[in-house]
Amino acid sequence: MQSNNSIGLGTDKDTPLYTIGVVAQLLEVSVHTLRLYENEGLVIPFKKDSNHRLYSANDITRLKCIRDSITNKKFSIASIKTLYAMIPCWSIRNCSEGERENCEAYNSTMNPCWTFKHSNNLCALQECRTCDVYKEHNHCDNIKETIKNNTRQA
């Protein structure tokens, strides 16, 4: 018997395993809503060659956070985007002054860094889905921790 999963790969919370239909049932939202969250840049599911989406356990954790924010805390999608946009990616990735000046993400207040192209900076080298700036905030609560760690005293 395989203890991990049906395809026998060593699995962890980052392994994309769940189809959009399964996730929709799990979170009690429509498939359409999950695609909306993706289009709005709230979540980045893995895409198979077939272009079908696969979600990991961490993606589901993230989606639960998003749902809780919207349903219980009355956040809008736009407000969640703004919150994500406040994550100091430039600090986490140690971007230079020059890189910051030329970076759309650094200068955006409305959109998370992972919604930009990143064709001409160090972010072009890594998939946002696997970047700490994105990954470390699957729990919405972690944003506060990040801000704490990046705040200097005057």
Next chain:
DNA sequence: GTTCTGACA
């Protein structure tokens, strides 16, 4: 049967 994209209510 499930999911994809795009469009419209």
Next chain:
DNA sequence: TGTCAGAA
């Protein structure tokens, strides 16, 4: 957010 169309 829901639903429908046409395709894979």
